[in-house]
Structures are given as C-alpha cells and as structure tokens.
Amino acid sequence: MNLGPEGHRKRLRERFLRSGFDGFHDHELLELILLYAIPRRDVKPIAKALLMEFSSVSAVFDAPMEALQSVSGVGEHAAMLLSMIPRLVDRYHQDRWRQxxxxxxxxxxxxxxxxxxxxxxxxxxxxxxxxxxxxxxxxxxxxxxxxxxxxxxxxxxxxxxxxxxxxxxxxxxxxxxxxxxxxxxxxxxxxxxxxxxxxxxxxxxxxxxxxxxxxxxxxxxxxxx
Structure with a gap:
C-alpha cells in the first residue's frame, strides 16, 4: 500500500475520474488543483492553509495573486493556476453560449x-x-x-x-x-x-x-x- 504523497495524489486523481468532485472536501479539491503546480510535495497542508486564510474555495480563487503567495508553500505558478480558475469558467460559459x-x-x-x-x-x-x-x-x-x-x-x-x-x-x-x-x-x-x-x-x-x-x-x- 502506497501511503506517501504520490499515492495520495494518485487516489485523488482516481476519485475524480470515477465521480468528478462528488464527495470531495474543500481542501481535497484544492489539493487536486495544486498538485499540477507543485510537484513532488505534500500539498494537503498548503490546501488547508489556503482555506484557513481565505475561509472558502471561492475566496481562494478570487484572491489576488499577491495574497495567495503570502501563504507558505504557494509560489507564483500555483497562485497563477488558482487565479485562472474563475477566468477559465467565465470563458467556458461565454464560449458555450456563443451559439x-x-x-x-x-x-x-x-x-x-x-x-x-x-x-x-x-x-x-x-x-x-x-x-x-x-x-x-x-x-x-x-x-x-x-x-x-x-x-x-x-x-x-x-x-x-x-x-x-x-x-x-x-x-x-x-x-x-x-x-x-x-x-x-x-x-x-x-x-x-x-x-x-x-x-x-x-x-x-x-x-x-x-x-x-x-x-x-x-x-x-x-x-x-
């Protein structure tokens, strides 16, 4: 049984592939996103620190990049990825309704x-x-x-x-x-x-x-x- 960070990352990916974000806790959702910006590191503490700092997933996504980077472990790449989420959603909806x-x-x-x-x-x-x-x-x-x-x-x-x-x-x-x-x-x-x-x-x-x-x-x- 793989209980290390890589094993945890794999399980998060597999859960998402099976059922999307159904059953995910807020910190797990952020973990899944962060693992694509922060390789080879346990991102659970970072996800929980973000929620403690900003109180909700939506507030994390809406936070300025400078504020995100003030949280320990969040670098420029991770902050940029988090900031991109609502903008990607906006673009998705605009494109979906274009027709x-x-x-x-x-x-x-x-x-x-x-x-x-x-x-x-x-x-x-x-x-x-x-x-x-x-x-x-x-x-x-x-x-x-x-x-x-x-x-x-x-x-x-x-x-x-x-x-x-x-x-x-x-x-x-x-x-x-x-x-x-x-x-x-x-x-x-x-x-x-x-x-x-x-x-x-x-x-x-x-x-x-x-x-x-x-x-x-x-x-x-x-x-x-």
Missing part, C-alpha cells in the same frame, strides 16, 4: 446571463440586443462598477440599442453580494429605460438581476407593466 440564437422564455435568458454574469465580482450592467424574432444580435457591457454600485447612463443603453438596430432588449445586471432583490434605484432605472426605449419603438422584454445562482426577473414579478 445561442434566441430567447423564448425567462429561463433561457436567466441561464445565459447566469453563465456570463454569475461569477463577476463587480457589478456589471449589460444589454442583450434582440431582433424581431428575439434572436440575440449582441450582448454589450454598458457599465462596470465597484462591488456594490454601478452608474448606468440611459444614453449609453439607447446608443447600444440603436447601434445594433435592436427591436427589443433585455436589460441585465448582477448583484455580487448574493441578493438579487432590486433596489429602489434599480426600479427607477427600469421604468426610465422602458419609457425612453418605448418612444424609439424598442421593447424592453425584461430586466434580470443575477446574484450567483439566484435571480430576479421584473417580468416574473409583474414589475414590467
């Missing part, structure tokens, strides 16, 4: 927006420009804000809609804090944009707020009347 041609339900729009906004750490406001068949012409980022605030300028939304010759739009932004409930400002902005775009014969189908796996749809909640 999306139309939205015929709130759930389709939510699935698409969760993929592109769900892992954003700062608040982002974007517009989905649609044609007369609700086909996606373009997704354009209008404004990128701090962790809890975005200033959205109606002029930019109008310019984007006209530039793409959209007949309809879906407005969307994210709440990085995890609560998708709209603020008073969100409601005021939605009414204002709907009124402005209506005068240009552009329909606002919905305003969707993404907060990780949770969402708020103004249409579903009867707030687009």
């Amino acid at each position: 999306t041609s139309s939205f015929h339900s709130t759930q389709q729009a939510v699935a698409y927006l969760t993929a592109v906004l769900g892992t954003e750490r700062n608040e982002v406001f974007c517009v989905l420009a649609l044609n007369s068949r609700n086909g996606l012409i373009a997704r354009e980022e209008i404004q990128r804000g701090s962790v809890n605030r975005t200033a959205v300028y109606p002029r930019l939304v109008v310019e984007t809609s006209l530039k793409h010759r959209a007949t309809a739009v879906i407005l969307a932004h994210n709440h990085p804090g995890g609560d998708p409930s709209p603020s008073t400002a969100d409601r005021q902005l939605t009414r204002k944009l709907k009124r402005i775009l209506h005068d240009l014969d552009i329909t606002v189908h919905d305003h969707i707020i993404i907060a990780g796996p949770r969402y708020f749809s103004f249409v579903e909640q009867g707030e687009m009347e």
Whole structure:
C-alpha cells in the first residue's frame, strides 16, 4: 500500500475520474488543483492553509495573486493556476453560449446571463440586443462598477440599442453580494429605460438581476407593466 504523497495524489486523481468532485472536501479539491503546480510535495497542508486564510474555495480563487503567495508553500505558478480558475469558467460559459440564437422564455435568458454574469465580482450592467424574432444580435457591457454600485447612463443603453438596430432588449445586471432583490434605484432605472426605449419603438422584454445562482426577473414579478 502506497501511503506517501504520490499515492495520495494518485487516489485523488482516481476519485475524480470515477465521480468528478462528488464527495470531495474543500481542501481535497484544492489539493487536486495544486498538485499540477507543485510537484513532488505534500500539498494537503498548503490546501488547508489556503482555506484557513481565505475561509472558502471561492475566496481562494478570487484572491489576488499577491495574497495567495503570502501563504507558505504557494509560489507564483500555483497562485497563477488558482487565479485562472474563475477566468477559465467565465470563458467556458461565454464560449458555450456563443451559439445561442434566441430567447423564448425567462429561463433561457436567466441561464445565459447566469453563465456570463454569475461569477463577476463587480457589478456589471449589460444589454442583450434582440431582433424581431428575439434572436440575440449582441450582448454589450454598458457599465462596470465597484462591488456594490454601478452608474448606468440611459444614453449609453439607447446608443447600444440603436447601434445594433435592436427591436427589443433585455436589460441585465448582477448583484455580487448574493441578493438579487432590486433596489429602489434599480426600479427607477427600469421604468426610465422602458419609457425612453418605448418612444424609439424598442421593447424592453425584461430586466434580470443575477446574484450567483439566484435571480430576479421584473417580468416574473409583474414589475414590467
């Protein structure tokens, strides 16, 4: 029986090949990633130190490289690999949804927006420009804000809609804090944009707020009347 670091690494790989990350503890997930950046070394203490420092797997992935390297045993290569994870997920989702041609339900729009906004750490406001068949012409980022605030300028939304010759739009932004409930400002902005775009014969189908796996749809909640 091989009880050394190499044996442990092999068992982690085999478990992942059998069932993905099902049954993995958080530190084991980090171990499996770290073993590709830190060869010939027991990475379990490093994985546990990372969790002790940052409290969660997601916080480890979101941490700046400098902060990751402050943990004993984490060098530049390991820090870079950990920092790449959320960016790889973002690129994967963007590529996966690139062929999306139309939205015929709130759930389709939510699935698409969760993929592109769900892992954003700062608040982002974007517009989905649609044609007369609700086909996606373009997704354009209008404004990128701090962790809890975005200033959205109606002029930019109008310019984007006209530039793409959209007949309809879906407005969307994210709440990085995890609560998708709209603020008073969100409601005021939605009414204002709907009124402005209506005068240009552009329909606002919905305003969707993404907060990780949770969402708020103004249409579903009867707030687009």
